[in-house]
Amino acid sequence: MGIQWESSALSASNDLVLAPKGAHKTILTTKSLKVSIDWSNGCPRLQWFSTAYTFDAATGGVLHYVEREDWFPVSEHEPSPACPLGPNDEPFVDDRRCEFVYGLGETVGGVLRTGRKFTLEARDGAGYDWERGDALYKVTPFYIVFNKKTRIWCGVYYNSLANDASLDLGAECDALFNGFRTYRAGCGPLDYYVILGDGTLPSVISTYAALVSPSLGSNFSKTPLSDTNAYFKPWRASFTLPPRSQFGFLASSLAVSAELHAQDAIQDFVKTCRNKGFPVDALHLSSGWCQHPENGNRHYFVWNRQRYPDPRTLGTALEEEMGIRLIVNIKPWLLNDHPLYEEALKGDSYVRAAKDAPDPKGIAKSILWSNGLGEHTYGSYLDFSSPGAVQWWSRHIKEDLVAMNMTGMWIDNNEYSGLVDDAEGYVGKSSFWGGGDWESRLGWGGGETTVGQVGRLIQMMGMAKTTHDTMLGTFPERRPIIVTRAAIPGMQAYAHGTWSGDNTTTWVALRRGTAMTLSAGISFLPGLYGHDIGGLTGKHHPSPELLVRWCQQGAWHTRFTVHSWKEVSTTLWMYDGVKVDGVEITGLLRDIVGFRYQIIPTMYSLYVNEYWKQGWPVLRPMFWYHSADPKTLALDEQFLFGSHILVAPVLSFEHRTKRVYLPSAVDGTDEAPEWCELDTGIWHTSPSDGKFINL
Numbered sequence: 001m002g003i004q005w006e007s008s009a010l011s012a013s014n015d016l017v018l019a020p021k022g023a024h025k026t027i028l029t030t031k032s033l034k035v036s037i038d039w040s041n042g043c044p045r046l047q048w049f050s051t052a053y054t055f056d057a058a059t060g061g062v063l064h065y066v067e068r069e070d071w072f073p074v075s076e077h078e079p080s081p082a083c084p085l086g087p088n089d090e091p092f093v094d095d096r097r098c099e100f101v102y103g104l105g106e107t108v109g110g111v112l113r114t115g116r117k118f119t120l121e122a123r124d125g126a127g128y129d130w131e132r133g134d135a136l137y138k139v140t141p142f143y144i145v146f147n148k149k150t151r152i153w154c155g156v157y158y159n160s161l162a163n164d165a166s167l168d169l170g171a172e173c174d175a176l177f178n179g180f181r182t183y184r185a186g187c188g189p190l191d192y193y194v195i196l197g198d199g200t201l202p203s204v205i206s207t208y209a210a211l212v213s214p215s216l217g218s219n220f221s222k223t224p225l226s227d228t229n230a231y232f233k234p235w236r237a238s239f240t241l242p243p244r245s246q247f248g249f250l251a252s253s254l255a256v257s258a259e260l261h262a263q264d265a266i267q268d269f270v271k272t273c274r275n276k277g278f279p280v281d282a283l284h285l286s287s288g289w290c291q292h293p294e295n296g297n298r299h300y301f302v303w304n305r306q307r308y309p310d311p312r313t314l315g316t317a318l319e320e321e322m323g324i325r326l327i328v329n330i331k332p333w334l335l336n337d338h339p340l341y342e343e344a345l346k347g348d349s350y351v352r353a354a355k356d357a358p359d360p361k362g363i364a365k366s367i368l369w370s371n372g373l374g375e376h377t378y379g380s381y382l383d384f385s386s387p388g389a390v391q392w393w394s395r396h397i398k399e400d401l402v403a404m405n406m407t408g409m410w411i412d413n414n415e416y417s418g419l420v421d422d423a424e425g426y427v428g429k430s431s432f433w434g435g436g437d438w439e440s441r442l443g444w445g446g447g448e449t450t451v452g453q454v455g456r457l458i459q460m461m462g463m464a465k466t467t468h469d470t471m472l473g474t475f476p477e478r479r480p481i482i483v484t485r486a487a488i489p490g491m492q493a494y495a496h497g498t499w500s501g502d503n504t505t506t507w508v509a510l511r512r513g514t515a516m517t518l519s520a521g522i523s524f525l526p527g528l529y530g531h532d533i534g535g536l537t538g539k540h541h542p543s544p545e546l547l548v549r550w551c552q553q554g555a556w557h558t559r560f561t562v563h564s565w566k567e568v569s570t571t572l573w574m575y576d577g578v579k580v581d582g583v584e585i586t587g588l589l590r591d592i593v594g595f596r597y598q599i600i601p602t603m604y605s606l607y608v609n610e611y612w613k614q615g616w617p618v619l620r621p622m623f624w625y626h627s628a629d630p631k632t633l634a635l636d637e638q639f640l641f642g643s644h645i646l647v648a649p650v651l652s653f654e655h656r657t658k659r660v661y662l663p664s665a666v667d668g669t670d671e672a673p674e675w676c677e678l679d680t681g682i683w684h685t686s687p688s689d690g691k692f693i694n695l
Contacts, residue, residue, distance in 0.1 A: 062190040063182060064158075069099045070179040071115060071170055081115030081170060084634040090692070091634035098149040100633050101169050101181075102621075105140030105487075105523040106500060108133045111515045111621060111636035113143060113169050120165035120185075122415035122457055122486050126373070126502035127537040130512040137415055137501045138487040139457055140523045141183070142208055143167065144201065146623070148630060155195035155204040157211065161457040161488060162187045163422060186422075187453060200667075201522070201624060202616055209524045209615025210235045212490040237527060237612045240472070240479045242496040245325050246528055247600045247607075248281030249593055252563035253570075258288030262307040263314050270324055276573040277590045279597060282325040282481070283318065284410055284563065289328070292337075296371040299338045300330050301396040315405030327408030327483055328401050332416070332463050333368050335379035340396075347388030350380040351451070354423035364425075366418035373565075381416060384462025386427035393463075394470040402474055408481035409467050411495065415486045416459045422452025432461040460486050461494070468494035487525055497528035497559055505535030505542050505564075510550050511651040515636035517557060521617025522624075527607055530559030534570035541566060544575045544585045545653065551589055553649040555596040556641055558603060558618050581656075599641075606642050618642065626663035629690050635661055646675060648695070657694050662686040 017029045071081060074096040079085060084092055101113040108130050109116070119135040128136060141158035158165075164186030170179060183192070193211065197203030213235045251273060259265040266283065273280045287298045293306050303311050318324040334341045344350065351364040359365060368379040382389040397409065428447045464484055471480035484495040491498075500516055503509045513531045520529050533554045534542040542550065547570070554560050564570035572593065575585040603618060610616040620640045622632035638648035638660060648660040662675055664686055675684045677695065684693060 060187040061164075061185065062162075062188040063184050064190055064192060066156075066181045067177075068170060068179040068181050069097075071173065081112065084110065084112050084114075091631045093630045098147055100146045100148065101143055102146070102519065103140070103143035103155070103523050104167065104519065105142070105525055106136055106138040106516055106520050108136070108512060108516065110512075110634065111518050112634055115170040117166060117168040117171035120167060121163065121417070122460075123417050124369070124413060124415055124502075127504050128501070130504070130506075130508045137485050138498070138525065139165075140487075140489060140525065141165070141167065142489065142523055143169065144204060144522065146201070146627060146633070148627075148633070151628070152199040153197070153201045153204050153627075154199075155193075155197075155208055157193045157195060157208055157489070158183055158185075159191040159193065160185050160189075161455040163452060163455050187455075201627065202614070205522060205524060206615045209237065212493075212524070213237050213615070214239055214493055237524075237615065238493050238496060239468075241608060241612060242528060243325070243479045243481065244600070244604060245281040246481060246497060247558065247604055248560070248597065249279055250282045250284065250327075250559070250561040251280045252284035252286065252532075252561055254286040254288065254563075254565040255567060255569045256288075257286040258291065258307070260307065262288060262304075263309060263311070266314065267317055267322075270318065270322060272573070273571075276576075276586065278572050278593055280324065282327055282408065284483075284561070285326055285328045285406070287329045287331070287412075291371070295337075297335055297337060297377065298331070298370065299335065299340075301400040302339055303400070311404040311406075319405050319407060325408050325481055326406040327410045327481060328406050329410045329412050330397075330401075330467075331369075331413040332384075332411070332459070333366070333379050333381045333413075333418075335368060335370060335377055336365075337377075338379070341380075344382070344389070344392050347392050348386050348427060349382055349389035349392050350386075351383045351419060352425040352427070354421050354425070354450075356423070357421075364419070364421070366420070368418055369413065381419060381459070382463075383426050384432065384459055384466055385430050387430050388427075390430050390462075390466050393466050397467065397470050398474055402471075407471070407475065407478065408483070409471060410483045411463055411467055412485050414460050414463050414484060416456040419451050419456045422450060424451045425449065426451070426454070430462070432458055432465055457486075457488050460484075460488050461490065464491055464494040483528075484526065489524075492524070492526040495526055498526040499529065499559060499561065500531045502536045502565070503532050505538040505540055505546075505570075507546060507651070507653050509535055510546065510553060511637065514553060514639065514649070514651065517619055518617075518621045518636055518639055521619055522621065524615050527611040527618070528559040530554060530557035530561060532561060532563040534562055534564055536563055536565050539566065541568070541570055541574065544578050544580050547572075547575070548580070548585065548588055548592070549650055551592045553651065555592050556599075556619060556639075556647050556649075558607060560593075560596055602642070610642075619647075622646075622661070622663055625666050626690075628667050629664040631661060631690055632663050659692055659694055661692050662690060664688055664690045 019027045021027055074094050079092055102111060104113055104118055107118060120139050120141050121135045122137055122139050123135045125133060125136045144153060144155045146153050162185035166184050168182045195204050195207045197207045256265050256269050270280060270283060289308055290299050290302055291304050292299055293304055315326060318326050334344055353359045353362050353364045363380050365378050366381055367376050370377040384390060426449050428449050467482055468480055482495040483497040485501055487498055517529060533550045534547055562570055562572060572589045573586050578585045606618045611618060622635045626632045637651055641647050648658050650658050662684055665671055673686045
């Protein structure tokens with residue numbers, strides 16, 4: 001189970017009885033505990049009392065059941081657990097309500113997870129609903145529980161990437177069993193960790209981070225996850241730190257990369273950005289670089305020479321002459337009409353078809369994105385458990401991108417959601433972690449297997465590791481730049497940067513994005529995290545007000561990117577000459593970006609000393625330090641930058657003031673916090689029960 005239990009229930013003085021039942025079953029019984037262990041099918045079946053564990057022998061599915069506090073209302077004013085604000089939009093507080101659940105990484109809605117159900121699968125969720133969208137791009141089967149009565153935090157991590165998995169944190173109820181939480185997965189084994197640390201939130205996060213990060217002096221890729229002692233040695237979030245450039249302004253645009261003369265347009269874009277007074281350190285090169293000139297299909301590693309007649313010159317001009325790191329978009333598949341499709345086929349590089357599939361070559365065919373929104377055609381995913389795929393991918397990164405003087409990789413659309421047949425297979429000769437101990441990782445002992453046995457998500461790690469190893473091997477003196485859209489636990493070892501995917505140009509995306517950032521942070525996602533400022537999807541552009549508010553919020557994030565998929569790109573200078581409330585928009589945005597560059601030294605310090613070494617997020621929810629104040633437990637529109645800076649961005653249309661909560665004492669102290677407004681110098685002292693103020 002991943003944890004060694006010590007309990008008086010297991011002592012000999014408690015009438016412990018160990019009764020074998022045949023060759024493959026044992027029942028352990030005490031006065032207060034009964035566990036049956038059945039390993040007749042090769043995968044242990046554990047049954048704790050009557051409902052803690054079940055194993056479906058017919059399908060291989062597993063279920064973990066945990067009791068929770070009941071959810072019968074304790075007050076006529078109690079709101080839904082999924083929307084925990086009471087009258088006057090203040091967090092509902094009642095001494096009888098004690099259990100609060102957080103985590104699960106990048107999910108929509110508020111930061112509280114209590115009373116909700118989540119699908120643990122990855123999807124290409126373009127334009128997702130910010131209140132109810134599920135599933136999204138990343139899968140993090142890790143949640144945290146705070147008991148307000150005992151003041152103890154604990155975490156639960158399910159070491160599985162199985163298909164058809166879900167976590168129900170109280171959405172389902174049954175009077176027969178009272179309150180409960182359940183984890184379900186389409187296949188076993190059921191391998192989970194209960195993380196206690198010292199009972200505080202920072203300790204729980206650090207312990208979880210240590211489990212999924214490289215240990216110093218040992219090979220992360222070859223250390224059994226079952227060897228928990230190895231994961232409490234000194235560790236780091238990743239093998240290398242990101243370069244400082246990745247904390248600056250990272251420009252991006254789908255439209256510019258697809259212009260007829262894109263090579264010139266990209267250089268002009270960067271020059272205009274700087275001429276308008278906006279520093280820029282990197283540019284994302286969207287997939288217009290590889291579109292077929294006639295049908296528009298995206299053929300990764302094959303340049304569109306009409307748009308990019310000399311990509312090597314472009315790379316040299318940006319990277320060496322202008323100091324811009326180019327981050328090139330690549331995806332883990334080849335369409336049927338890709339010029340290199342047959343070349344990859346020779347190396348056994350693709351996911352294999354089911355054994356009873358009609359394809360004569362035995363290659364799995366998936367419906368894959370080809371051109372515009374919703375356009376698709378058939379192609380095949382690369383299988384990164386195949387040495388052929390690893391070699392093919394690495395060679396083409398070096399020959400077609402690095403040789404063009406481009407040194408950043410943007411691994412995109414890597415959810416592998418197009419694999420819909422569980423009988424399709426993986427070669428299984430290369431480990432995604434580099435070692436042979438796959439069984440302790442995810443129940444896979446190596447060798448040929450099927451998508452249904454080990455899941456789709458594991459391929460994310462293979463793509464990230466192969467890309468990371470290629471870049472580090474090519475430039476051992478450089479810190480690799482790898483940005484990923486999809487992620488699973490441990491992804492931060494190979495990819496530093498990520499973002500919330502294809503968000504919408506809406507106010508709700510801005511408002512809920514703050515809660516998503518906080519959840520991602522306490523779930524130990526890759527440390528450079530942010531959103532596409534201005535929104536990616538939607539034909540409309542952000543209004544001047546929305547763009548300003550988004551930049552004000554985004555300036556505090558570890559990843560700061562303006563990105564869009566519109567006929568005319570969203571830019572920081574698109575409202576030149578426009579004023580709102582008498583303030584010129586471009587000048588205001590210039591000041592915001594300038595402020596962001598002022599705080600980069602502090603941000604980088606926090607990243608290295610607290611995220612990289614301890615697993616702590618740079619942006620923290622108020623309950624990180626103030627969980628003794630119950631009103632902080634539902635706050636998710638303000639946050640702490642590090643330990644001492646409270647940030648409360650305006651997130652609503654036409655609001656010119658902000659209601660800010662000043663919490664009571666820091667956990668473990670009796671001193672009332674004092675807060676200073678940075679722009680006015682006015683001081684505020686928090687009362688013993690906290691207070692709201694308007695700024």
